[in-house]
Structures are given as structure tokens and as C-alpha cells.
Amino acid sequence: MPELRKDPIIxxxxxxxxxxxxxxxxxxxxxxxxxxxxxxFCPGNESMTPPEIKALRPDGSKPDTPGWxxxxxxxxxPALKIEGDLxxxxxxxxxxxxxxxxxxxIIETSDHNRDLxxxxxxxxxxxxxxxxxxxxxLKKDPRFHYIMIFKNKGEAAGASLEHAHSQLIATPxxxxxxxxxxxxxxxxxxxxxxxxxxxxxxxELSDKERVVVENExxxxxxxxAPRFPFETWILPKxxxxxxxxxxEEDDLKLASLLKETLMRLSRSLNEPPYNYIxxxxxxxxxxxxxxxxxxxxxPKLTKVAGFEWGTGFYINPTSPxxxxxxxxxxxxxxxxxEQQAELVH
Amino acid sequence: MPELRKDPIIxxxxxxxxxxxxxxxxxxxxxxxxxxxxxxFCPGNESMTPPEIKALRPDGSKPDTPGWxxxxxxxxxPALKIEGDLxxxxxxxxxxxxxxxxxxxIIETSDHNRDLxxxxxxxxxxxxxxxxxxxxxLKKDPRFHYIMIFKNKGEAAGASLEHAHSQLIATPxxxxxxxxxxxxxxxxxxxxxxxxxxxxxxxELSDKERVVVENExxxxxxxxAPRFPFETWILPKxxxxxxxxxxEEDDLKLASLLKETLMRLSRSLNEPPYNYIxxxxxxxxxxxxxxxxxxxxxPKLTKVAGFEWGTGFYINPTSPxxxxxxxxxxxxxxxxxEQQAELVH
Numbered sequence: 001m002p003e004l005r006k007d008p009i010i011x012x013x014x015x016x017x018x019x020x021x022x023x024x025x026x027x028x029x030x031x032x033x034x035x036x037x038x039x040x041f042c043p044g045n046e047s048m049t050p051p052e053i054k055a056l057r058p059d060g061s062k063p064d065t066p067g068w069x070x071x072x073x074x075x076x077x078p079a080l081k082i083e084g085d086l087x088x089x090x091x092x093x094x095x096x097x098x099x100x101x102x103x104x105x106i107i108e109t110s111d112h113n114r115d116l117x118x119x120x121x122x123x124x125x126x127x128x129x130x131x132x133x134x135x136x137x138l139k140k141d142p143r144f145h146y147i148m149i150f151k152n153k154g155e156a157a158g159a160s161l162e163h164a165h166s167q168l169i170a171t172p173x174x175x176x177x178x179x180x181x182x183x184x185x186x187x188x189x190x191x192x193x194x195x196x197x198x199x200x201x202x203x204e205l206s207d208k209e210r211v212v213v214e215n216e217x218x219x220x221x222x223x224x225a226p227r228f229p230f231e232t233w234i235l236p237k238x239x240x241x242x243x244x245x246x247x248e249e250d251d252l253k254l255a256s257l258l259k260e261t262l263m264r265l266s267r268s269l270n271e272p273p274y275n276y277i278x279x280x281x282x283x284x285x286x287x288x289x290x291x292x293x294x295x296x297x298x299p300k301l302t303k304v305a306g307f308e309w310g311t312g313f314y315i316n317p318t319s320p321x322x323x324x325x326x327x328x329x330x331x332x333x334x335x336x337x338e339q340q341a342e343l344v345h
Numbered sequence: 346m347p348e349l350r351k352d353p354i355i356x357x358x359x360x361x362x363x364x365x366x367x368x369x370x371x372x373x374x375x376x377x378x379x380x381x382x383x384x385x386f387c388p389g390n391e392s393m394t395p396p397e398i399k400a401l402r403p404d405g406s407k408p409d410t411p412g413w414x415x416x417x418x419x420x421x422x423p424a425l426k427i428e429g430d431l432x433x434x435x436x437x438x439x440x441x442x443x444x445x446x447x448x449x450x451i452i453e454t455s456d457h458n459r460d461l462x463x464x465x466x467x468x469x470x471x472x473x474x475x476x477x478x479x480x481x482x483l484k485k486d487p488r489f490h491y492i493m494i495f496k497n498k499g500e501a502a503g504a505s506l507e508h509a510h511s512q513l514i515a516t517p518x519x520x521x522x523x524x525x526x527x528x529x530x531x532x533x534x535x536x537x538x539x540x541x542x543x544x545x546x547x548x549e550l551s552d553k554e555r556v557v558v559e560n561e562x563x564x565x566x567x568x569x570a571p572r573f574p575f576e577t578w579i580l581p582k583x584x585x586x587x588x589x590x591x592x593e594e595d596d597l598k599l600a601s602l603l604k605e606t607l608m609r610l611s612r613s614l615n616e617p618p619y620n621y622i623x624x625x626x627x628x629x630x631x632x633x634x635x636x637x638x639x640x641x642x643x644p645k646l647t648k649v650a651g652f653e654w655g656t657g658f659y660i661n662p663t664s665p666x667x668x669x670x671x672x673x674x675x676x677x678x679x680x681x682x683e684q685q686a687e688l689v690h
Binding site for chain 2: 003005006007008009010011012013014015016017018023024027079092093094148150155156157158169171175176177178180181183184185188196197199200203206207223224225226227228229230268269270272275277298301302303308309311312313314315316317318319320322326
């Protein structure tokens with residue numbers, strides 16, 4: 001059973017996922033050559049994954065058989081386990097609890113050779129709907145306080161399978177950085193009676209220096225104090241604390257902006273590995289006025305990891321204004337090589 | 346001029362180091378093949394670095410010429426600049442200040458082919474003395490609130506040169522994670538009237554499950570809630586808030602424990618890239634009773650970077666108890682291959 005453990009100094013919870021238990025020899029120094037193994041996320045290999053929670057099956061085929069265009073499953077190697085109660089326990093000055101939670105995978109397309117950025121806007125709307133469905137469903141489980149959806153793209157960004165997918169982790173605790181954002185947003189609201197994210201959007205629209213792209217409902221921008229080069233946020237222009245509260249009629253606008261932002265990053269930076277994380281208000285939130293959901297997209301470009309992990313002190317070699325200029329200027333109108341390839345086959 | 350910028354939501358300062366300004370094409374996807382370039386840290390190449398601040402020269406040779414065994418210089422590409430005042434400035438809701446600070450390099454040995462772990466205990470004492478000298482000297486500059494010494498070993502850990510070296514950054518702000526530790530330690534002290542780190546040492550010595558190695562003055566342990574596999578801390582057993590307050594007569598004991606800890610990590614994990622960061626109390630500290638300086642050593646073994654950066658939520662696949670067993674069991678008595686190599690040439 002995985003364990004949640006609390007650091008006694010700063011109070012951060014970590015997951016010790018003992019069943020993934022890694023021995024020293026499991027940490028490889030140089031990445032293995034790609035083996036042409038069967039992909040468990042490809043149609044025809046449905047039996048290699050846990051049974052599907054839901055799938056988009058335009059052809060009305062049976063569960064766990066081919067025919068789907070998007071598929072939601074439990075993670076075969078979950079960091080947290082869905083069964084059991086939240087037993088809290090102390091040992092001297094140390095605190096821990098059972099690693100209860102949900103860990104799911106959203107397979108974004110049946111096509112092994114396409115990534116999210118290459119899907120049509122309508123297909124990306126399907127991914128957004130899948131996210132909303134999982135948020136709404138898992139919010140009913142009283143054991144979970146936070147639902148986090150994220151995407152690792154590329155081996156350097158932590159993806160262990162290359163077939164396009166997002167992940168979801170539901171936890172009995174609120175992740176540390178989200179707590180800090182909630183506290184910061186609340187402090188700002190208490191002082192100004194305005195949402196800090198709404199104020200950021202207003203100032204960025206007036207400054208015009210860090211806005212990458214926008215439409216009626218969403219904005220993509222480089223934050224004023226980014227930790228990483230080309231770190232990019234996407235926010236709804238209207239104030240919604242959680243992803244699933246944004247109305248469905250805006251889904252196509254989000255799909256369109258997400259696709260264009262990912263394409264601009266991909267073209268500017270030569271298809272970089274990246275992570276995105278959707279920051280939302282906790283389940284049963286008291287932060288409806290103060291918090292404002294958003295995507296944080298982090299291209300994996302630099303390696304100065306341990307130092308920055310260890311100190312929380314980031315040195316960013318590219319100013320957000322400069323990153324914005326590159327992202328704005330890149331040509332996304334002409335057909336991309338990967339799309340040309342698609343047209344061919 | 347580099348800039349310090351403050352995130353308006355959570356209040357974290359970042360360095361935007363514009364003079365290192367990276368264009369998209371500067372971020373390489375695959376690391377370059379090692380070029381056999383001249384190493385600026387090797388004897389004979391002293392003119393390739395800024396003039397030395399100090400060096401150990403057992404042969405009494407002139408500054409910036411060969412003969413040294415340890416050399417302290419300013420970083421040629423500093424993240425912060427030593428000249429100038431701390432001008433704070435606002436722009437709408439955003440805050441920034443001049444990137445004033447010190448950025449130095451401690452070249453730990455003149456031998457390009459040895460790392461810290463291969464130095465003799467007496468040579469490591471020289472490195473410790475160099476650290477103390479810089480802490481004491483830079484504490485006199487009233488612009489600096491924090492002095493951070495760290496080491497990046499290996500390209501994957503962010504080292505741009507392979508010749509063994511540590512770095513020092515002095516900043517006008519306290520890094521975020523250190524602030525959190527200070528606050529946590531203060532909260533604990535206010536409640537218990539004891540140092541939380543002293544209590545951790547007491548409990549670990551009694552539990553015996555996570556102590557890697559110890560001597561009269563220092564202890565190396567795996568923390569109860571580690572973020573990373575094989576994360577290892579070294580603490581003085583007696584309570585000292587800052588590195589330079591530990592008495593000089595303990596230097597040899599620290600050198601001995603640091604060498605043995607690094608050797609155990611190196612042997613268990615096949616010479617992994619790693620970072621260490623020395624956590625100390627801020628300059629002009631009010632945390633003398635509450636804070637307890639320590640090394641945090643983080644081998645770079647996993648890649649799940651962006652997600653964990655983005656959330657502060659860590660999934661660790663190796664329990665600290667298991668890591669401790671591996672580190673204790675590994676043989677460090679027999680001569681290491683790299684030391685055999687040294688004996689040969």
C-alpha cells in the first residue's frame with residue numbers, strides 16, 4: 001500500500017509509492033534504446049490495460065474493444081490506491097496516512113502517431129469533455145480533497161509511454177503549491193476584494209507585452225515572474241474557480257486556444273517535451289471568489305533541476321517578454337511537417 | 346542587468362537573468378557530444394576565468410598562475426551582478442528589483458579527473474574552509490540577506506563544466522524553500538521550545554531505520570518524507586544555525602562523513618549526477634535557536650520533473666528505509682575503480 005508522509009519541518013506531504021519500489025539498479029543512467037514493444041494504449045491492445053471507465057465510441061462498439069476515439073482507464077501502476085479508508089497514524093514526531101486516491105489515464109486519441117497538438121479542435125473538445133466528466137464524477141467521493149489533471153509529453157518530461165495521454169490523480173490532501181496559490185489568492189482578495197488572477201488578466205491585456213494569443217473566452221500569456229523559459233499559462237477570461245464550472249459552450253474556444261498555444265510552443269522550440277498541469281480549486285472549496293482555474297504549461301528545456309528543487313529559487317535565462325515575442329512571431333498558418341505527413345498517409 | 350521579479354500570487358522571487366538571454370534555438374534537444382575544449386578550471390588556464398578571490402597555494406606561487414590546489418573565483422557568467430544598489434520598483438501590480446548579488450565558483454581541486462568524493466579528507470577540509478571563508482566574508486555586505494552554497498555534479502544535474510566545483514550565490518532575498526523551513530522550524534520551536542532538527546536527530550538515532558552513517562559530530566540520514574529516491578541529509582549533531590558557526594575542530598569529522606556519504610551514494614547508484622545544497626540561517630538571522638544548518642544531497646535519478654515542479658507534489662518510488670539499507674550495505678572499504686585508476690597514473 002502506498003503511503004502519504006508529512007515532512008515535519010515544512011508540512012509537505014509526499015507519496016511513498018512502495019509498490020513501484022525501485023532498487024538502485026532500476027535507475028538507469030542512459031535511457032534505453034526504444035524497443036518496439038506493443039503499445040498498451042493502441043486499439044487492439046485493450047486487454048493490456050485495466051478495464052475502461054468510459055470511452056468515446058462513435059461506432060457503438062463494446063467496451064474494451066477497438067472502435068474508440070478516446071479512452072479513460074485506471075492507471076495500471078497507480079501511485080495511489082482507490083480502495084480503503086484514510087487512516088491517519090503518528091510515529092513519534094512523524095505523521096503518515098494510507099495512500100488512498102485515484103490515478104487514471106485519459107488516452108487522447110487511438111492514433112499512436114498523433115499528439116494533442118495534432119488533433120482537430122473537435123477532438124480536443126472530446127478531451128476537455130473527458131476532463132470535465134472525471135472532475136464531476138470524482139468530486140462525489142468524500143475521501144478526495146483535490147483532483148489534479150496533468151499531461152507529461154516526452155520522455156524528458158516524465159512520460160513512460162509515448163502514445164498521447166493525460167493523467168488524473170485524486171488525493172486526500174491539497175498539493176503544496178496549490179495551497180500556496182490558494183493562500184496567496186485569498187490574501188489578495190481580503191485586501192483588494194478582487195481576484196488576483198482577474199487583475200493579472202486585466203493588467204496583461206493593458207500591458208500587451210506578455211499575451212501570446214487570446215480569444216473571446218480565454219487568454220494564453222507568459223507570467224510576469226516565470227520559473228522556466230517559455231512557461232505559459234492559459235486562463236478563462238471570466239472568473240471560474242474550477243475547470244468544470246466553465247460552461248460547455250466555451251469548450252471549442254478552449255480547444256482552439258490550447259491547440260494554437262501548443263502549436264506555437266512546438267514550432268518555436270522544435271517540439272519540446274512538456275508538462276501541463278490544470279490548477280483548480282479544491283473539492284468542497286471555500287475559494288470560489290478568490291481562485292481562478294488555469295493551465296500551467298512548462299516546456300522541459302533546462303536541466304538545472306536539483307538546485308531549483310532544493311531551494312525553490314529559480315534562475316530563468318529567457319525573459320517572458322522575449323518568449324512572448326518568439327511565440328507570437330512563429331508561423332502557425334502554414335501546414336506543419338507533421339500535418340503534411342498526416343495528409344499523406 | 347539581471348532582474349529579480351516577484352510572483353504576485355504566491356510571492357516567490359525568481360531571477361530573470363537576461364544577459365544569459367536564451368533564444369529558442371539555444372535549448373538543445375539532445376546534448377552535444379563532448380568537445381575536447383580547454384577546461385577553464387584547469388591549471389594553466391587561469392586567464393580564462395575572472396581573477397581569483399583566493400586560492401590555496403602550498404607552493405607560494407603568484408595569484409592566477411598554476412600551483413594552487415583550490416581556487417575561488419567570480420562566476421564568469423553570473424546570474425546576479427555584484428555592482429549596484431537594491432532598487433525596488435513596481436509596475437502596476439508587479440514588483441521587481443535589480444539583480445544585485447554575488448555568484449562565485451569554488452574549484453575544489455586542480456585535478457580535472459577527480460571529484461569531491463575522490464579527494465582526501467584533508468583536501469575536503471580545504472573545501473570546507475573555503476566555504477566558511479566565503480560565508481564570513483560575504484556576511485559583511487549589508488545588501489545580502491542569504492548566502493547559498495551548492496554543488497551540481499554531472500550534466501544531468503545542471504553542471505556545465507565537469508571539473509569539480511561548488512558554487513555560491515548571495516542574494517538580497519531569502520529563497521522560498523528556506524523561508525518555509527524557517528517558518529516551520531519557528532512554529533515548532535514556539536510550540537515545543539525545542540529545535541525540530543534536533544528532535545529529528547534524536548528520533549532517528551532511536552528509530553535506527555534511516556541513519557546511513559554517523560560519527561561523534563555529524564549524522565547522515567534519509568529524511569522521513571523525502572521528495573526524491575536516495576535524498577540524503579547531513580546535519581551537525583550539535584545545534585548550530587549556520588555553517589560557519591560549527592567549530593573548525595569539527596571540520597575533519599565533517600569531511601570524513603561527507604566523503605563516506607558521497608561514496609556510498611556513488612557506489613550504490615553507479616556514480617549518479619547529484620546536487621547538494623547547504624541550508625543555513627539567513628544573514629542577520631533571528632533564527633539562531635530555531636534553525637539548524639544541514640546539507641541536502643539529491644541524486645538525480647528520476648525525470649518526473651515538470652509535474653512535481655508544477656504542483657509541489659512528489660511521488661517517490663523508493664522508501665527512505667529501503668534506501669538506507671542499500672546505502673548501509675554497499676561496500677566502501679575496498680578500493681574503488683576510480684581510485685585504482687588514480688593509483689595507476
